[in-house]
Amino acid sequence: xxxxxxxxxxxxxxxxxxxxxxxxxxxxxxxxxxxxxxxxxxxxxxxxxxxxxxxxxxxxxxxxxxxxxxxxxxxxxxxxxxxxxxxxxxxxxxxxxxxxxxxxxxxxxxxxxxxxxxxxxxxxxxxxxxxxxxxxxxxxxxxxxxxxxxxxxxxxxxxxxxxxxxxxxxxxxxxxxxxxxxxxxxxxxxxxxxxxxxxxxxxxxxxxxxxxxxxxxxxxxxxxxxxxxxxxxxxxxxxxxxxxxxxxxxxxxxxxxxxxxxxxxxxxxxxxxxxxxxxxxxxxxxxxxxxxxxxxxxxxxxxxxxxxxxxxxxxxxxxxxxxxxxxxxxxxxxxxxxxxxxxxxxxxxxxxxxxxxxxxxxxxxxxxxxxxxxxxxxxx
Ligand SMILES: [Zn+2]
Ligand SMILES: [Zn+2]
Numbered sequence: 305x306x307x308x309x310x311x312x313x314x315x316x317x318x319x320x321x322x323x324x325x326x327x328x329x330x331x332x333x334x335x336x337x338x339x340x341x342x343x344x345x346x347x348x349x350x351x352x353x354x355x356x357x358x359x360x361x362x363x364x365x366x367x368x369x370x371x372x373x374x375x376x377x378x379x380x381x382x383x384x385x386x387x388x389x390x391x392x393x394x395x396x397x398x399x400x401x402x403x404x405x406x407x408x409x410x411x412x413x414x415x416x417x418x419x420x421x422x423x424x425x426x427x428x429x430x431x432x433x434x435x436x437x438x439x440x441x442x443x444x445x446x447x448x449x450x451x452x453x454x455x456x457x458x459x460x461x462x463x464x465x466x467x468x469x470x471x472x473x474x475x476x477x478x479x480x481x482x483x484x485x486x487x488x489x490x491x492x493x494x495x496x497x498x499x500x501x502x503x504x505x506x507x508x509x510x511x512x513x514x515x516x517x518x519x520x521x522x523x524x525x526x527x528x529x530x531x532x533x534x535x536x537x538x539x540x541x542x543x544x545x546x547x548x549x550x551x552x553x554x555x556x557x558x559x560x561x562x563x564x565x566x567x568x569x570x571x572x573x574x575x576x577x578x579x580x581x582x583x584x585x586x587x588x589x590x591x592x593x594x595x596x597x598x599x600x601x602x603x604x605x606x607x608x609x610x611x612x613x614x615x616x617x618x619x620x621x622x623x624x625x626x627x628x629x630x631x632x633x634x635x636x637x638x639x640x641x642x643x644x645x646x647x648x649x650x651x652x653x654x655x656x657x658x659x660x661x662x663x664x665x666x667x668x669x670x671x672x673x674x675x676x677x678x679x680x681x682x683x684x
Contacts, residue, residue, distance in 0.1 A: 307432035308663050308679075309363040315352050317667070319660070320363070325436040330380030332436050335390065337681040339657070340430050341369030341454040342666050343508065349424065350667040356425045366667075367431035367679070368394045368423035369457040371450075381439045389449075391456050391636075393441045395626050396420045396427060409440075412464065412626035421626075431660065433681060443632040449639060452650050454678050455512060459635040460627035462513035462569070465592050466520065467631065469567065472620060476588060498523050500565050502558070502581065503545075505572030506536040508676045509594060511653060513569045514545050515642050525562055527553075527581075528572070535652070536675060543646045555580040565589055573597045579605055587617045594624055654678055 309320045327334050346366055349355035357364040374388045384390070397406035398418035405413035423429020445453050499522045503514040506528035517524045524545040530536050537547040548558055555577065559565070564586035570578045573595030583606070585591050613619055627635075642650045657678045658666050666677045 305433035306660065307365045307428075308367065308660060309365050310349055310352070310355060310357075311363045312352050312355060312357065313362060317350055317366075317663070319663075322365075322432065324434050327376050327378050327436055329438075330378040331439045332378045333374055333381055333384060333390075333439055333442060334376035334434060334436050335372035335392070335442075336375050336434055337367075337370065337372050337430050337432060338389075339371045339454050340367040340679050340681060341457065342367075342677045342679060343369060343458065345424060347667055354424075358420075358426050358428060361428075364423070365428035365430075365432050366423050367429035368421065369454055370430040371445075371453045372430070372435070373682075375434070378439070384439065384442065384444060389445050389447055389453065391443045391445055391453060391632060392422070392430065392435070392437050393443070393460075393627070393629060393632055394421050394424070394457065396422070396441070410628060412628050431663075431679065431681065441629070443629065443636060445636050446640065449636070449643065452639060452643060452654065455508070455650070455653060455676065456632065456635045456639055458508045458676070459512045459516065459639060460631040461509055461594055461624070462516045463631035463634045463638070464627040465513070465569065465594060465622070465624045466516060467634070468622060468624060469590055469592070472590060472622070473588075499567065500562055500586070501525070501567040501569060502527055502562065502565055503569045503571060504528065504574065504577055504581065505570070505595065506530055506534075506540065506547075507571060508653060510569070510571035511536060511540055511675070513571055513594075514540050515543055515646065515649070516638055517567070517569065518544050519638055519641055519645070522567065525558070527558060527577075535655075535673065539649045539652045539675075543649045550577065555584065559584040568592065569594070571595055575603050576601065579603050582621075583609060583613070585613065585617070585619050588619070589617065590620045590622055592622045592624060 305324050306319050307322045310317045355364050370392045395411045397411040398416045400416045403415045411419050420426035501517045501522040501524050503510050503526045514524050514526050526540050526545050527548050529550045541547050566589050568591045570593045575597045653675050655675045660679050
């Protein structure tokens with residue numbers, strides 16, 4: 305079979321021939337990869353800035369945003385059938401017996417940092433015609449989501465953040481209610497407070513985060529550098545968010561229009577804008593960081609003001625990474641709701657589908673009109 309491999313030592317990326325994997329354990333499943341989504345992490349790995357091959361290998365098979373079809377089941381696999389469509393999660397636990405997070409199956413909270421991630425770190429990814437995987441890391445998806453299912457993995461970032469926000473804000477008895485079983489009881493109910501969220505950044509993580517917050521009854525403003533006429537701005541406005549261009553409207557002006565901010569969802573890794581906004585986080589507010597800054601530009605901070613606000617306004621700063629298998633299930637449920645409410649906006653997030661042989665164009669060239677690019681591994 306073909307697979308797309310990065311050789312970090314030789315600074316080389318190419319399609320390689322690999323033996324087909326076989327099901328060797330009872331709880332393993334063989335999958336035919338259909339599509340793989342491409343994100344900034346893949347592009348960093350393709351530029352040899354990031355990524356670690358598995359031990360003993362000089363290459364890493366790329367790809368972590370998956371959509372696959374079940375082709376073979378181990379004898380012990382339950383609740384899965386041949387031809388089912390599935391998504392595979394990314395992170396695998398560390399082997400350290402003292403890591404309570406990994407031992408509890410919550411490797412997204414791994415203490416040791418010795419976890420592996422498929423397609424990123426010490427484990428091969430999904431840009432291969434076939435893979436095998438343990439049943440426990442596989443989430444089945446309804447066939448109706450086939451066209452947009454590649455968005456599930458990036459959506460899980462927002463799902464994990466939201467699950468934590470609900471848990472934290474249970475401290476406010478009138479606040480958003482925690483219920484991971486369905487969206488209808490969440491968010492502002494009649495007579496409850498409306499929650500204002502500002503999402504920073506209009507990439508896939510920001511736009512999917514904004515849609516999730518809209519679905520959960522937040523009033524959402526997306527603040528990003530693209531002009532008002534940009535496809536991203538129009539797409540998220542059509543879903544019901546307000547879009548504000550950060551090149552035309554300063555953070556100060558933005559706050560005058562928004563009022564008390566209950567939540568900031570940072571999805572760019574832009575430290576300057578993030579800390580400018582942090583000054584204006586509202587009473588009882590949460591600031592969620594999901595982006596990792598690329599450059600190390602200095603940012604001036606009024607630390608006394610920030611400390612004063614954190615204390616006097618009961619504020620929280622929350623960093624979040626990766627996702628749990630529950631977040632994958634919630635993402636499947638919520639993406640199904642997105643498709644009913646905003647079919648065009650959701651499909652509009654996927655801006656290109658290219659064959660695996662076009663990997664260089666997708667991974668190594670920049671295109672400002674691109675939102676989510678997809679590499680097609682198996683023809684439809
Ligand atoms: Zn990604
Ligand atoms: Zn661990």
